[in-house]
Amino acid sequence: MKNFEFASPQTEAEAVGLLQDHGGRTAVLAGGTDLVGLLQADLVAPERVVDVRQIQSMSGVRREADGLWVGALTTLDDVLASPMLKPYLSLVQVADAHHAIQIQSSGTLGGDLCHLPNCWYYRNGYGLLAMKDGESLVETGDNRYHAILGNSGPAKFVNASRFAPALIAWGAKVRIIGPAPDQVEIVPLEYFYISPKSANQGNTILKPGQLISHIWLPAIEPTHVSATYEVLQMEGLDWPLATASVTLDVEGGIVRAARVVLGHVAPTPWVSLEAASLLRNQMVTEDLANAVGAAAVSKATPLSNNEYKVQIAKTAVKRAVLKAVGQLEGGL
Ligand SMILES: Cc1cc2nc3c(=O)[nH]c(=O)nc-3n(C[C@H](O)[C@H](O)[C@H](O)COP(=O)(O)OP(=O)(O)OC[C@H]3O[C@@H](n4cnc5c(N)ncnc54)[C@H](O)[C@@H]3O)c2cc1C
Numbered sequence: 001m002k003n004f005e006f007a008s009p010q011t012e013a014e015a016v017g018l019l020q021d022h023g024g025r026t027a028v029l030a031g032g033t034d035l036v037g038l039l040q041a042d043l044v045a046p047e048r049v050v051d052v053r054q055i056q057s058m059s060g061v062r063r064e065a066d067g068l069w070v071g072a073l074t075t076l077d078d079v080l081a082s083p084m085l086k087p088y089l090s091l092v093q094v095a096d097a098h099h100a101i102q103i104q105s106s107g108t109l110g111g112d113l114c115h116l117p118n119c120w121y122y123r124n125g126y127g128l129l130a131m132k133d134g135e136s137l138v139e140t141g142d143n144r145y146h147a148i149l150g151n152s153g154p155a156k157f158v159n160a161s162r163f164a165p166a167l168i169a170w171g172a173k174v175r176i177i178g179p180a181p182d183q184v185e186i187v188p189l190e191y192f193y194i195s196p197k198s199a200n201q202g203n204t205i206l207k208p209g210q211l212i213s214h215i216w217l218p219a220i221e222p223t224h225v226s227a228t229y230e231v232l233q234m235e236g237l238d239w240p241l242a243t244a245s246v247t248l249d250v251e252g253g254i255v256r257a258a259r260v261v262l263g264h265v266a267p268t269p270w271v272s273l274e275a276a277s278l279l280r281n282q283m284v285t286e287d288l289a290n291a292v293g294a295a296a297v298s299k300a301t302p303l304s305n306n307e308y309k310v311q312i313a314k315t316a317v318k319r320a321v322l323k324a325v326g327q328l329e330g331g332l
Pocket residue numbers: 027028029030031032033034035036072098103106107108109110111112113114115116162210211212213237238239240
């Protein structure tokens with residue numbers, strides 16, 4: 001690990017100022033469950049680490065007329081305990097599925113959203129594009145956990161965030177602060193992620209000196225239902241092979257609006273418009289859920305070792321749809 005300065009600001013403005021120095025060669029520390037490992041492995045080598053955990057305004061959940069402002073420091077345990085977040089079932093299901101008390105008490109929503117990919121080539125120092133001597137290590141190597149969608153460009157990793165699919169299905173936005181003092185942007189989370197095209201690009205729109213301070217969730221209506229279905233190899237702490245989150249607006253048993261978002265299948269969370277359009281103005285049945293799953297993966301282009309993920313992603317979508325309307329019990 002390289003030496004770095006350590007700063008612990010009390011306010012968002014102080015944090016932005018501290019992140020701007022050293023030409024933006026700085027890093028945000030939240031729960032630290034991933035960043036500490038990245039620092040130890042020299043995969044991230046900032047000149048200053050800015051620990052944002054003392055910033056009160058970035059904690060807690062606040063209700064406003066049109067929705068909720070959720071602090072980026074909200075931990076997974078806070079998600080499980082918050083009466084205001086409880087109706088957003090698809091989010092609570094993600095927090096609950098972590099099955100690791102240390103991570104649930106320390107890991108934050110902001111840290112989850114900005115979690116760097118778990119691609120083993122990236123984690124062994126080959127960069128996000130995993131290139132060696134001009135060749136993609138993913139294409140020729142072990143790509144069993146890599147992307148099956150959105151993988152025609154140089155990025156083949158899968159986005160690591162577990163909460164992003166559910167948040168995007170709810171139409172969440174992120175409040176980004178910096179790099180200039182008082183600079184604030186509110187961006188739909190759907191547009192926060194990018195699939196890098198060159199080695200000097202990251203996997204989000206965050207520029208040096210910026211951080212997420214809050215996540216905005218729209219107010220929930222009585223007709224809204226949601227669910228997340230994650231496929232994991234282990235019962236305990238694990239990274240999903242594929243996930244699906246759906247949010248539906250159901251009136252009189254008919255789906256009026258739908259959002260379907262897959263996770264761990266592409267370099268960004270994958271919004272499936274094809275799947276959502278099949279649900280609109282329909283009553284959910286198992287046959288329809290099957291067709292929605294098939295539509296979600298209809299454009300999949302698996303790599304040499306990950307064809308199996310297509311079926312898993314399809315099933316995750318089908319089960320998320322059925323789970324959202326309370327039809328998952330038994331027989332699946
Ligand atoms: C040994 C170990 C194994 C794990 N395995 C799994 C697993 O199998 N499955 C799983 O789901 N989770 C796993 N995790 C947990 C995962 O790291 C956390 O769930 C969470 O995603 C990270 O949150 P954090 O607050 O600790 O982030 P940090 O480690 O503090 O930060 C993560 C990244 O986000 C950036 N960041 C943090 N907050 C912000 C912000 N507000 N704005 C901008 N950037 C920010 C950091 O700079 C860093 O790059 C594991 C953790 C550990 C320690």
